[in-house]
Amino acid sequence: MNNEDQIEYWNGPGGQKWVEEAQRLDAMLAGFADKVIAAADLKQGEQAMDIGCGAGSLTLLAADQTGAALGVDVSKPLIGLARQRASDAGSPAQFEIADASAYRAPAKADAVISRFGVMFFEDPSAAFANVGHSTAPGGRLAFMCWQALPANDWAFAPLQAALPFLKEPPAPADPTAPGPFAFQDKDRVAGLLSDAGWTNIQIEPLEGPLELPGDDVETSAGFMMQLGPLARLIREQGVELEAVEGALVERLSEHKTANGRIAMNSACWLVTASRS
Numbered sequence: 529m530n531n532e533d534q535i536e537y538w539n540g541p542g543g544q545k546w547v548e549e550a551q552r553l554d555a556m557l558a559g560f561a562d563k564v565i566a567a568a569d570l571k572q573g574e575q576a577m578d579i580g581c582g583a584g585s586l587t588l589l590a591a592d593q594t595g596a597a598l599g600v601d602v603s604k605p606l607i608g609l610a611r612q613r614a615s616d617a618g619s620p621a622q623f624e625i626a627d628a629s630a631y632r633a634p635a636k637a638d639a640v641i642s643r644f645g646v647m648f649f650e651d652p653s654a655a656f657a658n659v660g661h662s663t664a665p666g667g668r669l670a671f672m673c674w675q676a677l678p679a680n681d682w683a684f685a686p687l688q689a690a691l692p693f694l695k696e697p698p699a700p701a702d703p704t705a706p707g708p709f710a711f712q713d714k715d716r717v718a719g720l721l722s723d724a725g726w727t728n729i730q731i732e733p734l735e736g737p738l739e740l741p742g743d744d745v746e747t748s749a750g751f752m753m754q755l756g757p758l759a760r761l762i763r764e765q766g767v768e769l770e771a772v773e774g775a776l777v778e779r780l781s782e783h784k785t786a787n788g789r790i791a792m793n794s795a796c797w798l799v800t801a802s803r804s
Contacts, residue, residue, distance in 0.1 A: 538603035552741035577637035580645020584610025591621035629655035656724035679795035738794035
């Protein structure tokens with residue numbers, strides 16, 4: 529999707545669905561948020577800026593560490609929830625409805641952070657350059673992004689389960705197109721950041737089991753049909769949901785843990801850089 533399509537999606541039913549599932553999503557991704565916070569090496573008194581902040585869980589963590597954090601996202605529904613969360617928690621975190629590829633923060637950030645929020649830029653090099661203008665000299669960048677789709681079984685296996693029920697096979701995806709897996713090539717990511725003026729770029733692989741929301745396989749299957757690559761595909765094609773759900777339950781059952789929950793492999797990049 530181009531930039532306008534992204535904004536439309538995150539402010540329409542898609543964005544509202546993410547609001548409804550925010551609590552379960554945050555629980556699923558909590559470990560990644562903690563790693564971003566640690567990599568950013570946040571200190572009290574610093575200003576942090578969270579790009580693609582969604583419902584604000586990472587921004588709230590940053591505000592706890594620094595006392596000042598700003599979350600930026602294009603989604604009005606998600607920013608509305610983030611602001612409510614901050615108010616409920618008495619947090620100093622602030623939130624802005626804005627496109628980070630063009631937004632200039634009122635106060636320069638000592639640290640820019642993101643948990644899976646930077647892969648949707650139409651022109652990522654220009655976007656990272658713009659973010660740099662809102663970063664203080666010597667400021668730090670730390671974000672998490674997904675590796676390739678096939679390396680992320682939690683997203684790839686549901687698509688495979690649904691293939692026999694699709695009206696037409698999905699078109700081959702452009703691996704660099706804006707979307708969850710746009711930063712799968714770490715060399716490309718390093719080049720984009722370097723071209724945008726970032727230095728000291730380090731990219732660390734992180735792989736391991738990811739526990740899906742839901743106390744049982746049926747609940748986890750229902751969640752995967754609501755959000756993520758599979759959800760968008762079956763919505764676009766108007767696929768028979770009952771048949772897909774049955775196949776998905778069977779596939780996810782192969783990954784049931786001792787407590788009955790579903791854990792599947794995930795693969796990410798933890799990216800850090802600095803601003804001269």
